Amino acid sequence: MIENKVYEPIRKKIEEWIDYDVHKPDVPYRGNEKVHDEYRRWHDRDCILTGGDLNADTMFSLWRPLANTIIRLHDKNVIQGGKYKFIRELMKDDNMEKYLPAGQPVVKKLSLLFELGMGRENVFLLPDRKLNPARGRRPYEDYMPVFLLESFGDGAFARYWQNEEDYIQWIIREHLEVFFDGDIVPGNIKDLSGAGDIRKSFAPDGIQAMELPFFPQLFQRDISSVIYRTSTTPIQSADCFITITDEVI
DSSP, X not given: OHHHHHHHHHHHHXXXXXXXHHHXXXXXXXXXXXXXXXXXXXXXXXXXXXXXXXTEEESSOSHHHHHHHHHHHSOGGGOOSOHHHHHHHHTSTTHHHHHSXXXXXXXXXXXXXXXXXXXXXXXXXXXXXXXXXXXXXXXXXXXXXXXXXXXXTTOTTGGGSSXXXXXXXXXXXXXXXXXXXXXXXXXXBOOSSOSSSTTOSSXXXXXXXXXXXXXXXXXXXXXXXXXXXOXXXXXXXXXXXXXXXXXXX
């Protein structure tokens, strides 16, 4: 029973990923934008949690910590064929128990992350949908500190706001001030990875000190406004640190 509870949020999210992939429109996006957008509006969790807002985006994807946790426990060669092929394999027979042993502390923390990461606290509204793919590309890779930094001044994403005051008001509106240690200025962005450089998501020694990856930030954002609370499980953020190898899938 305890083991089933550990796997419950992980299975739920994987089922969502597979269901979305299976039922998505079987036509190219270009030329069929409206069809794809309407499908995403009512089937993508980010959009559902925001009433069908297509500007909604996940702060961080749960796929990467899932993949990296399995790599940490086993080997990078375990994950073959890409995300969707692997998660389908993970759901077969007893593969979940095989690759994610319930007794491992890291798996219990991963389970908590999945529960919290599927909530409104892991979703924000971008000022422009184009930011969704843009912030996921290298060298940004959806890492919040560098995304926030590159939105100041003459940064790569600054053009998506009218001016810096507009950007700061967006941060406050989206409850992202938890990523700053004090005033909302570039020099106060928190170094989540411990790398000594907020542009780097990996620590110098090759160990990523990701709080899976933003556990305390999600927890603080969660309690900053009641509209962000969707989970009923109490999370103790101080207990949710994890180190994983810097293999990136």
